[in-house]
Amino acid sequence: MDRATLLLAQTLSLAAAGLFSWSMINLVVQDTLKFYLADSKFQLLVLAGGVLLGLIVLLRLPSLFTGTSHHHHDHEHAGDDHGHDHDEHTHAPSLWRLIILALPIMIIFMGVPPSQLSAQGLTNKLSAKDLKALADLGNASMPPGFEPKGDVVDADWKVLVAAADDPFKRERWQAQAVRIAGQAVPDRGFADRYRLMRVKITCCAADAVPLSITVLGKPNDAWKPAEWIEVTGAVNFVPIQSSTGERAFLPVVYQVSADTTVPRPYLQ
Numbered sequence: 001m002d003r004a005t006l007l008l009a010q011t012l013s014l015a016a017a018g019l020f021s022w023s024m025i026n027l028v029v030q031d032t033l034k035f036y037l038a039d040s041k042f043q044l045l046v047l048a049g050g051v052l053l054g055l056i057v058l059l060r061l062p063s064l065f066t067g068t069s070h071h072h073h074d075h076e077h078a079g080d081d082h083g084h085d086h087d088e089h090t091h092a093p094s095l096w097r098l099i100i101l102a103l104p105i106m107i108i109f110m111g112v113p114p115s116q117l118s119a120q121g122l123t124n125k126l127s128a129k130d131l132k133a134l135a136d137l138g139n140a141s142m143p144p145g146f147e148p149k150g151d152v153v154d155a156d157w158k159v160l161v162a163a164a165d166d167p168f169k170r171e172r173w174q175a176q177a178v179r180i181a182g183q184a185v186p187d188r189g190f191a192d193r194y195r196l197m198r199v200k201i202t203c204c205a206a207d208a209v210p211l212s213i214t215v216l217g218k219p220n221d222a223w224k225p226a227e228w229i230e231v232t233g234a235v236n237f238v239p240i241q242s243s244t245g246e247r248a249f250l251p252v253v254y255q256v257s258a259d260t261t262v263p264r265p266y267l268q
Helices: 003-029 042-066 095-110 119-125 126-133 158-164 168-172
Strands: 149-154 176-186 194-202 211-218 228-241 247-260
Touching: 003 042, 119 176, 119 194, 126 211, 126 247, 149 158, 158 168, 158 194, 158 211, 158 228, 158 247, 168 228, 176 211, 176 247
Parallel strands: 149 176, 211 247
Antiparallel strands: 176 194, 176 228, 194 211, 228 247
C-alpha cells in the first residue's frame, strides 16, 4: 500500500475513535446516558472509557505528522533475508473496524432518546391486553360523595399499578390523596378522561415497557400531545372483566388538579 493511502486509513481510524471518545464523554456530561442504561454505576465506566480512548487518540496523533508508524517498514534489508515475506501481510484499511467505531457515533448524531415519547408512540407500546383493559373501563366515573383521604403523597408508579392485583394493597391505597406525574395521552371517545403514562426500563431502553393509569378529569386544551403533567387527586380501583373471565381491577386517579411539569427519565 502506498504511504498516502496508509496515512488516510490511519487518519480515518483516529477520527472515528476520537468521535467515539467524545460521544461517550458527552453522554455522561449531558446526563443523557440515563436514556440508554438504567443503572447509574455505568456513568463512571463510560466516562473512564471515553477519557482512556481519547488519551490513546492523542498519543497516536503525532505519528500522523512525523510519518512514523509501527506498521510502516521504511528500511532496507541488507544482505540476507530476514526470514519473512512482506507480501504475507497487508496494511489495508480495516473497514469493519471503522464501521464498528462509527455505529455508536451515528446513533449519537441521530439524536439520543428524547425525554418523552410521542402520544402515538406510547399508545403503540401498549399490548392488546392493556388496550382491552382500558376499553373495559367504559364510562367509569367518580362515585358520588367520593373524597380523598389523608395527606397528599407522591405515588410510586410501580407500587400503585401492582396494588391493583393485591386486595390488601388496594385497601391501603383506596381513596388515598396522591400526586403523580406522567405523559398525558388522550383517551379516544372520552372528553373527560385521559391516560397518564410512563415508560419503565429494567436494564436499558431496549426492554422498555409502558405503564398506564387512567385519570378521570378533563384535560386542559392547552396541553400538547404527550405533555408531561403532574396530577393531584385520589386513587380508586375500578373492577373490570379480565381476559380470563375473572374479575380484575385497574387503578384510576380522580383528578382534583393538574398542571404541566418537567419531563422525567424512564422509571427503573
